[in-house]
Amino acid sequence: AEAALSPSFANNHHPQPDRYGFYSDTPGNSVASPSSTLASGATSSSRSRSEAVEIIRRREKKWLDMLNNWAKVIAKDYQLVRERCRKGIPDSVRPKVWFHLCGAFYINRDDPDLYRKCMTKVPNERTADEIERDLERQFPHHELFMQPDGHGQQALRRVLRAYAGAFPDVGYCQAMAPLAGALLLHMPESDTFYTVYILFDKYMRGYFRPGLDAVQVDGQILYGLLKRLNQPIYKHLVKYKVEPLHFMVDWFMCLYVRTLPWPTLLRVWDVYFCEGVKIVFRVAIALVTAVLGSSAQRRRLRSFEDTLDSLRRLPASATQAAVLLPAALKLQLSAADFEREHQKQFRLFNLRKLARQQQVQEQQEAAV
Incomplete structure (x- = not known):
């Protein structure tokens, strides 16, 4: 079934998403338009577009070089990594960089079957119902999530159910859905799960437990x-x-x-x-x-x-x-x-x- 479009879309026969996949002419959408930024901090205000594109390409190459020698770079030159993160990671390499920065890369390397194993763990009925109710609320104006029970919602369901089923002591909290959904906009489903896994366990430990x-x-x-x-x-x-x-x-x-x-x-x-x-x-x-x-x-x-x-x-x-x-x-x-x-x-x-x-x-x- 096709996704239902908002009234603003009906007035535009060929709506186009912005560079992030959002339909930015949708009421209430706070996402900047495609022309408002080039890539992670590079703008066209003081340079020609071709010069800006060349800058982005050079930055992409620097990041790819670091990723190819990640263990050495992160151990010996963390200050350089931090400086480049603060400048903004180019869109094209951002998912892979995030995956390495947070340590999900290592979890995936050491236990490549973790997601598959967690998917076999079924959350309790109440948790499953809570996840189901929250799916359609996530990024309804993004091309990945616009279609009810489309690819985006299905992937988000699998990621959230796998985590909640595998870690029943943590379970599910409403704040998990927008976090996992945001990652899915940038990463493959499996990478999203590994990132969610380390995000909730390391970066946000204790955030989703009863009592907050x-x-x-x-x-x-x-x-x-x-x-x-x-x-x-x-x-x-x-x-x-x-x-x-x-x-x-x-x-x-x-x-x-x-x-x-x-x-x-x-x-x-x-x-x-x-x-x-x-x-x-x-x-x-x-x-x-x-x-x-x-x-x-x-x-x-x-x-x-x-x-x-x-x-x-x-x-x-x-x-x-x-x-x-x-x-x-x-x-x-x-x-x-x-x-x-x-x-x-x-x-x-x-x-x-x-x-x-x-x-x-x-x-x-x-x-x-």
Whole structure:
């Protein structure tokens, strides 16, 4: 069966997807048009298109050379890899680079039958139903997912069911679908599974377990870093009782898939797969600063509702890669700063959790 088209498509007999596969004239689609960017940070504003294409080709060759000697390069020249990731990975090699950066390449090499084995594990009925309900919500305006139960949805179903069935202690969470779906837009199905496997186990460990303890801790880490970097912003959030979980859950759990324009998202993920979770915090701080950074902005947002609404409706200018990435990467935060804040907030979280458990126990004993 053919995919149902939106009314805007009906007015255009030959709609064309943008360079990422999205139909960008669809209402509500935040993806930039094909002409807005060339490839991962290269634009045609200051150079002719032919010069820009040549630059991209040279960058592609550099990445291919690194991939051909990956173990040696990543061990001896990580700083070069990081620098090139921050510049943006060319579209043509991005899937393969991500696959190597996150370590999925090694999992696949050491256990090439892992996906096939996991596909034999059947999730429980409730989990399977949850996955099924979420399939049609993922990227409905992308050519891969537009057709109901088409190739995209079928592949996403297999990946999510395989993971949930093989790891029932983690199971399935709604935030997994956009992450796996985003990877499927760039990778073959098998590569997507291996990347999902290491993403959920290594990069996002604890994020999808009941209680979302890891997300809560990261929310407090975010506020701790904000307090250190920008006291006025931190005080504003505290004054109007805006908690981190009010706005950062979707940012962190979906890694900005539902937040940023696609070209910007890819640039953030380029850094994420290389440097890890620190870029997620950096981007969050940069976004909050774009909304609350000036005293004039804060004066206009004099309530909980206004402040939260502004954080949920980010200005388009703040989410462009050319603005957001430099703002995030220039923040004066070291690895030691992140580790120190993590240790502090993890300790405080556990103390609060223990206190709540003791309180519940005392109440239960008093009721007997």
